[in-house]
Amino acid sequence: xxxxxxxxxxxxxxxxxxxxxxxxxxxxxxxxxxxxxxxxxxxxxxxxxxxxxxxxxxxxxxxxxxxxxxxxxxxxxxxxxxxxxxxxxxxxxxxxxxxxxxxxxxxxxxxxxxxxxxxxxxxxxxxxxxxxxxxxxxxxxxxxxxxxxxxxxxxxxxxxxxxxxxxxxxxxxxxxxxxxxxxxxxxxxxxxxxxxxxxxxxxxxxxxxxxxxxxxxxxxxxxxxxxxxxxxxxxxxxxxxxxxxxxxxxxxxxxxxxxxxxxxxxxxxxxxxxxxxxxxxxxxxxxxxxxxxxxxxxxxxxxxxxxxxxxxxxxxxxxxxxxxxxxxxxxxxxxxxxxxxxxxxxxxxxxxxxxx
Numbered sequence: 001x002x003x004x005x006x007x008x009x010x011x012x013x014x015x016x017x018x019x020x021x022x023x024x025x026x027x028x029x030x031x032x033x034x035x036x037x038x039x040x041x042x043x044x045x046x047x048x049x050x051x052x053x054x055x056x057x058x059x060x061x062x063x064x065x066x067x068x069x070x071x072x073x074x075x076x077x078x079x080x081x082x083x084x085x086x087x088x089x090x091x092x093x094x095x096x097x098x099x100x101x102x103x104x105x106x107x108x109x110x111x112x113x114x115x116x117x118x119x120x121x122x123x124x125x126x127x128x129x130x131x132x133x134x135x136x137x138x139x140x141x142x143x144x145x146x147x148x149x150x151x152x153x154x155x156x157x158x159x160x161x162x163x164x165x166x167x168x169x170x171x172x173x174x175x176x177x178x179x180x181x182x183x184x185x186x187x188x189x190x191x192x193x194x195x196x197x198x199x200x201x202x203x204x205x206x207x208x209x210x211x212x213x214x215x216x217x218x219x220x221x222x223x224x225x226x227x228x229x230x231x232x233x234x235x236x237x238x239x240x241x242x243x244x245x246x247x248x249x250x251x252x253x254x255x256x257x258x259x260x261x262x263x264x265x266x267x268x269x270x271x272x273x274x275x276x277x278x279x280x281x282x283x284x285x286x287x288x289x290x291x292x293x294x295x296x297x298x299x300x301x302x303x304x305x306x307x308x309x310x311x312x313x314x315x316x317x318x319x320x321x322x323x324x325x326x327x328x329x330x331x332x333x334x335x336x337x338x339x340x341x342x343x344x345x346x347x348x349x350x351x352x353x354x355x356x
Contacts, residue, residue, distance in 0.1 A: 034181065037109060038109055038128050039129070039145050041090055041095070042108040043090070046086055047065070047085045047087055049085050071090070072093065073091065073092035075091075075092040075190060077089075077181070078185070096190070096191055103191065103192050105187050106189060109127060110131070110133070112180065113178055119137050119164070120135065121162070122134070129145055130148070130173075132150055132154070134158055135162070136162040136164055140162060142158060142161050142162055155169055155170070273301070276325055277325070282316065282323065287311060289306070291305060292339065299345065302343055302344075304342075305340050306338060307338060313340045327345045
């Protein structure tokens with residue numbers, strides 16, 4: 001099964017800081033470059049890691065590879081699979097000579113191609129020599145390198161090691177899609193020493209200073225643009241203020257005329273309501289109700305109605321309310337004898353319509 005230990009809080013912070021530092025270094029061109037390390041010069045093995053804490057994985061794998069005693073300086077790339085780690089390892093001293101002391105990450109050649117995913121064995125042409133790599137149904141992986149094309153007996157040995165039936169000799173070289181190292185694979189090598197913390201700090205300070213300067217320049221440009229816009233707007237407002245003052249003076253001179261026109265427009269409404277009262281026979285000889293007072297003031301009318309022998313005040317009030325001519329009807333106390341005084345509120349022009 002896969003390792004499931006969760007990293008501690010401190011480990012998580014350290015990992016994030018390291019990744020951030022690598023991203024900054026890559027952006028600045030200070031990061032080590034990925035290079036292909038020939039299959040001829042690297043080897044594959046598995047390392048048991050059951051019970052090893054996550055933070056000690058790399059140290060445990062390095063110790064196990066050093067115990068093999070193959071190389072004095074060992075570099076390796078690994079990935080965790082269940083209770084073991086798959087590891088490609090090589091001689092870091094030899095890699096240093098191959099890459100002329102440059103800061104590189106020497107990823108093994110097999111990690112630059114799409115891995116085998118189905119049970120079987122395939123023949124691969126490497127940059128130097130040939131490789132037979134195979135996978136069985138239990139997920140066991142084997143890889144062997146040959147300077148020349150492997151013979152039939154060498155092919156049989158690989159099949160036998162994987163517990164697979166030998167289908168016969170093949171000289172067909174597999175066509176493999178290229179890939180890119182990384183993903184689940186991690187690398188440990190002396191060819192890419194970590195960048196000095198002080199160097200990263202200085203680089204970050206330079207970046208921050210440049211960013212702050214760029215922000216300040218942008219803000220100054222925006223501020224100058226805003227000042228120019230405000231000055232233009234202020235000039236426009238001064239011109240508009242002068243026009244507004246002139247218009248206000250003209251309106252002041254026209255105010256008496258406007259007031260007179262407003263009073264005039266109210267007069268036809270009185271005529272309309274009086275005509276409606278007569279037309280609906282609310283007043284007149286047929287209703288035996290006569291209008292003795294009609295005093296219009298600002299949308300309200302004080303009206304006095306005199307009743308004949310056949311008229312009743314209740315009938316008058318009912319007819320007025322039913323007509324819909326007025327938005328409110330109120331009795332005025334202490335009217336003259338034989339009369340009713342009412343305060344009638346005329347509706348707004350866009351509100352009530354008389355009921356026909």
